[in-house]
Amino acid sequence: xxxxxxxxxxRAGVVGxxxxxxxxxxGLRAAGWHVTxxxxxxxxxxxxxxxxxxxxxxxxxxxxxxxxxTPVHALPGVAAAVLAATAGHGGxxxxxxxxxxxxxxxxxxxxxxxxxxxxxxxxEGVEGAHxxxxxxxxxxxxxxxxxxxxxFALVRSVVASLGADVVAVAPDRHDExxxxxxxxxxxxxxxxxGLAAEAATEHATLLRLAAGGFRDMTRIAAGHPGIWLDICAxxxxxxxxTLDRLGSALSTLRGVVADGDRPSLLAALENAxxxxxNLPARAAGRPVDVAEVRVPVPDxxxxxxxxxxxxxxxxxxxxxxxxxxxxxxxxxxxxxxVATTQADVARGxxxxxxxxxxxxxLQS
Amino acid sequence: xxxxxxxxxxRAGVVGxxxxxxxxxxGLRAAGWHVTxxxxxxxxxxxxxxxxxxxxxxxxxxxxxxxxxTPVHALPGVAAAVLAATAGHGGxxxxxxxxxxxxxxxxxxxxxxxxxxxxxxxxEGVEGAHxxxxxxxxxxxxxxxxxxxxxFALVRSVVASLGADVVAVAPDRHDExxxxxxxxxxxxxxxxxGLAAEAATEHATLLRLAAGGFRDMTRIAAGHPGIWLDICAxxxxxxxxTLDRLGSALSTLRGVVADGDRPSLLAALENAxxxxxNLPARAAGRPVDVAEVRVPVPDxxxxxxxxxxxxxxxxxxxxxxxxxxxxxxxxxxxxxxVATTQADVARGxxxxxxxxxxxxxLQS
Numbered sequence: 001x002x003x004x005x006x007x008x009x010x011r012a013g014v015v016g017x018x019x020x021x022x023x024x025x026x027g028l029r030a031a032g033w034h035v036t037x038x039x040x041x042x043x044x045x046x047x048x049x050x051x052x053x054x055x056x057x058x059x060x061x062x063x064x065x066x067x068x069x070t071p072v073h074a075l076p077g078v079a080a081a082v083l084a085a086t087a088g089h090g091g092x093x094x095x096x097x098x099x100x101x102x103x104x105x106x107x108x109x110x111x112x113x114x115x116x117x118x119x120x121x122x123x124e125g126v127e128g129a130h131x132x133x134x135x136x137x138x139x140x141x142x143x144x145x146x147x148x149x150x151x152f153a154l155v156r157s158v159v160a161s162l163g164a165d166v167v168a169v170a171p172d173r174h175d176e177x178x179x180x181x182x183x184x185x186x187x188x189x190x191x192x193x194g195l196a197a198e199a200a201t202e203h204a205t206l207l208r209l210a211a212g213g214f215r216d217m218t219r220i221a222a223g224h225p226g227i228w229l230d231i232c233a234x235x236x237x238x239x240x241x242t243l244d245r246l247g248s249a250l251s252t253l254r255g256v257v258a259d260g261d262r263p264s265l266l267a268a269l270e271n272a273x274x275x276x277x278n279l280p281a282r283a284a285g286r287p288v289d290v291a292e293v294r295v296p297v298p299d300x301x302x303x304x305x306x307x308x309x310x311x312x313x314x315x316x317x318x319x320x321x322x323x324x325x326x327x328x329x330x331x332x333x334x335x336x337x338v339a340t341t342q343a344d345v346a347r348g349x350x351x352x353x354x355x356x357x358x359x360x361x362l363q364s
Numbered sequence: 365x366x367x368x369x370x371x372x373x374x375r376a377g378v379v380g381x382x383x384x385x386x387x388x389x390x391g392l393r394a395a396g397w398h399v400t401x402x403x404x405x406x407x408x409x410x411x412x413x414x415x416x417x418x419x420x421x422x423x424x425x426x427x428x429x430x431x432x433x434t435p436v437h438a439l440p441g442v443a444a445a446v447l448a449a450t451a452g453h454g455g456x457x458x459x460x461x462x463x464x465x466x467x468x469x470x471x472x473x474x475x476x477x478x479x480x481x482x483x484x485x486x487x488e489g490v491e492g493a494h495x496x497x498x499x500x501x502x503x504x505x506x507x508x509x510x511x512x513x514x515x516f517a518l519v520r521s522v523v524a525s526l527g528a529d530v531v532a533v534a535p536d537r538h539d540e541x542x543x544x545x546x547x548x549x550x551x552x553x554x555x556x557x558g559l560a561a562e563a564a565t566e567h568a569t570l571l572r573l574a575a576g577g578f579r580d581m582t583r584i585a586a587g588h589p590g591i592w593l594d595i596c597a598x599x600x601x602x603x604x605x606t607l608d609r610l611g612s613a614l615s616t617l618r619g620v621v622a623d624g625d626r627p628s629l630l631a632a633l634e635n636a637x638x639x640x641x642n643l644p645a646r647a648a649g650r651p652v653d654v655a656e657v658r659v660p661v662p663d664x665x666x667x668x669x670x671x672x673x674x675x676x677x678x679x680x681x682x683x684x685x686x687x688x689x690x691x692x693x694x695x696x697x698x699x700x701x702v703a704t705t706q707a708d709v710a711r712g713x714x715x716x717x718x719x720x721x722x723x724x725x726l727q728s
Contacts, residue, residue: 247618275560313569314568
């Protein structure tokens with residue numbers, strides 16, 4: 001245990017003391033940070049403090065990093081307030097909202113880095129918060145053109161220290177992807193559960209027939225609906241587009257079943273099966289053989305976002321990231337640690353975008 | 365352990381020695397039955413025998429009850445053969461197919477009772493078979509108008525002795541219900557997984573973002589596609605109708621999201637949440653307070669099916685069932701054991717259909 005009031009402890013802030021904010025606070029305290037937490041509802045901040053998630057209640061202007069875990073619609077306002085309050089110490093601010101484009105566009109500040117940990121969305125309340133919440137979870141960061149590389153590197157390292165597996169994705173791309181792997185599946189589970197509930201009023205037997213597969217498929221529909229109103233509002237466009245694609249896929253399957261087209265049905269099911277079986281397990285941790293990719297970069301905006309999101313799209317994991325500024329001042333060097341097996345694809349992609357990366361093999 | 369070749373052991377048969385057939389065989393042997401098993405592939409029967417699921421390989425003409433767990437399309441032929449082979453001893457035959465109307469119509473014999481245990485459909489092979497497979501699982505029986513009540517009562521008691529929670533449902537109703545809680549969810553999981561796989565070829569990051577909810581929703585898509593070709597062929601009508609209903613529900617949700625209609629979205633999600641939270645857990649076993657419902661019935665066909673499926677539709681659990689033939693010979697009495705709390709609804713429903721039931725409270 002570190003002393004909560006140690007003058008040498010690094011200082012962090014959390015705004016929004018629910019399940020995610022509370023878990024971040026617990027994780028940071030466990031790592032020795034001094035954590036100050038705030039909430040629009042003072043009782044929630046007091047509760048988080050009483051439960052040992054916080055060292056102090058309030059907004060810490062000296063916080064090196066502040067995590068915003070408020071409802072999505074409140075983020076732009078809260079971000080502006082926290083950025084202003086922490087400006088004197090150059091504090092970095094990041095959020096944990098489930099939709100990213102709107103907030104990243106609204107909060108156009110070099111010290112702000114959008115983020116989204118893929119964990120814990122079905123529960124609520126600081127009572128369920130714990131320091132290990134993010135171990136092995138994917139934590140998306142969405143750097144924009146204006147993001148300060150140093151701010152990104154800080155958020156990246158702090159988030160990784162919580163045990164998360166960090167991946168950089170462009171904000172609009174993030175929103176499209178989560179529409180497909182989270183938002184539309186949630187709505188689909190709700191639709192299936194709704195149909196079943198309707199049918200169950202006529203046939204009480206129905207829900208007795210709901211075995212494991214149905215339970216698995218509809219589990220997420222048991223989550224609190226509150227956050228989904230914001231999500232569906234903020235990510236409307238991608239959700240509607242993805243619902244259209246799902247509708248079209250189901251309509252194709254309907255035709256295949258109606259026509260008794262066994263080869264097409266088999267192909268569709270085999271394809272889905274192979275994809276499901278290959279769904280990556282949680283992050284396996286840093287590989288044994290790693291390579292350092294050194295990328296000389298001009299000191300201009302957008303480079304960090306371009307490099308990290310390009311590698312993210314290619315599925316290249318960045319295990320560590322550092323920014324070294326060269327003596328000349330107008331250029332820097334981005335140091336990326338990747339698996340040796342992924343060094344070549346990273347080099348090729350960066351080269352194709354005009355960078356001149358150098359790869360050095362290391363033993364980790 | 366009973367002696368496998370005991371002359372006094374009750375005799376049972378299993379045709380189709382896969383996961384389900386093997387588990388039934390294991391369960392029956394554990395309960396002291398002498399079990400003979402057959403399979404279109406002799407190697408599979410030999411394997412089941414070697415693994416201790418069977419006492420003997422082949423078809424037992426003296427089997428009191430024979431379970432058919434072959435692929436659905438083979439059931440009518442196999443049922444006819446087994447009914448003919450066991451006719452001399454009046455053997456009862458039941459199946460475990462996932463679709464019921466077609467087989468029940470095809471096998472129109474008083475000694476045949478359609479069945480469907482809601483368990484284990486995602487695995488394959490006798491290697492995974494075990495005696496406890498059906499403990500707490502719902503096992504549907506689909507008595508038809510021509511089903512011999514004594515045959516139904518036998519299958520019911522044997523299946524219950526395997527630990528299953530038995531519910532009677534009319535064959536066509538069964539097929540509609542499983543389209544909704546099993547077949548369409550499976551196709552939907554495959555469609556979602558297919559969309560994700562397609563998107564993942566462009567954005568390698570995508571599957572990294574697939575957290576718990578998506579994994580849960582698509583888990584069933586990892587099952588072997590083989591059985592689904594038969595299921596989709598046999599239950600085409602109900603599956604197509606249910607896909608249409610799901611398409612319509614998703615289209616409604618799409619409109620709600622596109623219009624930013626928060627009250628309607630909240631209502632839909634709250635409705636789904638309440639239904640999911642109330643999804644009954646696995647059978648809680650026989651309640652403390654039970655009542656005996658005595659139903660004088662005419663000795664005519666269809667009575668058993670009507671009574672049991674009526675109570676099934678009302679959600680009334682039948683914990684035990686016995687058929688007593690009266691001395692006069694032209695009437696019988698159906699003895700049903702139900703929870704005391706459900707005795708009145710059962711009495712009311714049966715009365716409304718022209719029966720004159722009497723209820724007697726018991727302590728179990």
